[in-house]
Amino acid sequence: MGGFVSLVGAGPGNPELLTILAKRRLSEADVVVYDRLVNPALMAPLAAEKIDVGKLPQHHKVSQYQINDLLVEQARKGKRVVRLKSGDPYVFGRGGEEGQYLQQQRVAFEVVPGITSAIAGLGAAGIPITHRDFASSFHVITGHHKADGTQLDWENIAHQEGTLVFLMGMGELGHIAEQLIKNGRASSTPVAVIQWATHWNQRSVKADLGTIETVVETHHIGSPALIVVGNVVSLMDELNPELPLQGLHLLIPFKDPSKLFSKLQDQGAAVNFFKRRTQVPLTFDLPDMLKGGTGSAPVKETVK
Ligand code: SAH
Numbered sequence: 108m109g110g111f112v113s114l115v116g117a118g119p120g121n122p123e124l125l126t127i128l129a130k131r132r133l134s135e136a137d138v139v140v141y142d143r144l145v146n147p148a149l150m151a152p153l154a155a156e157k158i159d160v161g162k163l164p165q166h167h168k169v170s171q172y173q174i175n176d177l178l179v180e181q182a183r184k185g186k187r188v189v190r191l192k193s194g195d196p197y198v199f200g201r202g203g204e205e206g207q208y209l210q211q212q213r214v215a216f217e218v219v220p221g222i223t224s225a226i227a228g229l230g231a232a233g234i235p236i237t238h239r240d241f242a243s244s245f246h247v248i249t250g251h252h253k254a255d256g257t258q259l260d261w262e263n264i265a266h267q268e269g270t271l272v273f274l275m276g277m278g279e280l281g282h283i284a285e286q287l288i289k290n291g292r293a294s295s296t297p298v299a300v301i302q303w304a305t306h307w308n309q310r311s312v313k314a315d316l317g318t319i320e321t322v323v324e325t326h327h328i329g330s331p332a333l334i335v336v337g338n339v340v341s342l343m344d345e346l347n348p349e350l351p352l353q354g355l356h357l358l359i360p361f362k363d364p365s366k367l368f369s370k371l372q373d374q375g376a377a378v379n380f381f382k383r384r385t386q387v388p389l390t391f392d393l394p395d396m397l398k399g400g401t402g403s404a405p406v407k408e409t410v411k
Pocket residue numbers: 119120144192193194195196197198199200222223224225228273274275276301302303304305306330331332333
């Protein structure tokens with residue numbers, strides 16, 4: 108029997124921001140091939156084999172060709188493969204390319220949508236992506252140049268009325284701000300940068316086009332982050348969700364389902380699991396330390 112590949116969106120980070128179908132596909136999977144931005148908390152309950160193909164910026168751990176081949180190879184072994192991607196698989200995740208390759212190779216696949224950081228990441232910092240008073244459209248743009256040197260149409264982008272959201276743009280933040288100003292945007296246009304949105308270490312700063320690069324440097328904010336340009340940013344202070352355990356990252360013993368997990372998450376903490384040690388019989392003899400000296404009779408021990 109042929110296998111099957113599900114291109115699954117893991118959502119922006121918080122492990123509970125997963126669709127019901129995504130959760131089921133993960134629980135049914137034989138293999139999960141996952142990216143760097145996927146929260147490890149999602150992985151803890153899974154029985155499947157887990158393969159990390161995460162890529163750091165500038166450092167491709169596993170090439171896209173290798174990922175494509177891995178998916179095909181696993182599916183041809185008859186396995187149910189989940190290709191787990193951050194956010195939505197078809198928003199800048201190269202999910203489209205993976206789908207095309209699977210199609211060419213005649214491997215059956217589906218897409219399970221996810222909540223994209225491009226929308227939910229803003230909300231997590233108190234920014235609604237549209238608002239009747241401020242923006243009636245939004246534009247999600249890659250800040251990462253293609254290897255062929257293709258440039259963005261800055262004049263067009265700068266003249267959009269709606270909210271601009273740049274993904275993969277931190278390496279180009281200065282250039283983005285400069286191009287927007289050069290093409291007619293006021294340097295006082297509000298800008299926010301949100302790093303690790305919905306993860307325990309979420310941080311955000313607010314400034315304007317003229318000052319954002321300096322503010323980001325001062326606060327040591329880096330990738331992965333969303334760059335948001337537009338007047339909706341002014342709502343950030345008013346709408347920023349404040350919960351008592353916000354900003355705390357807690358580790359608790361793995362249990363599924365876990366009441367403790369739900370209670371802590373509801374108070375704003377970000378919770379990850381650690382697996383309790385399981386009892387494993389030793390396959391070798393330990394010396395009897397109590398008797399001291401050498402030559403004492405070895406005892407069989409079990410590690411607790
Ligand atoms: N498919 C993903 C985007 C993948 S591109 C989605 O729909 O969200 C990777 C870029 O997404 C990062 O460089 C960063 O700009 C953004 N990103 C993804 N998750 C993020 C998060 N939790 N916080 C901030 N930015 C994030």
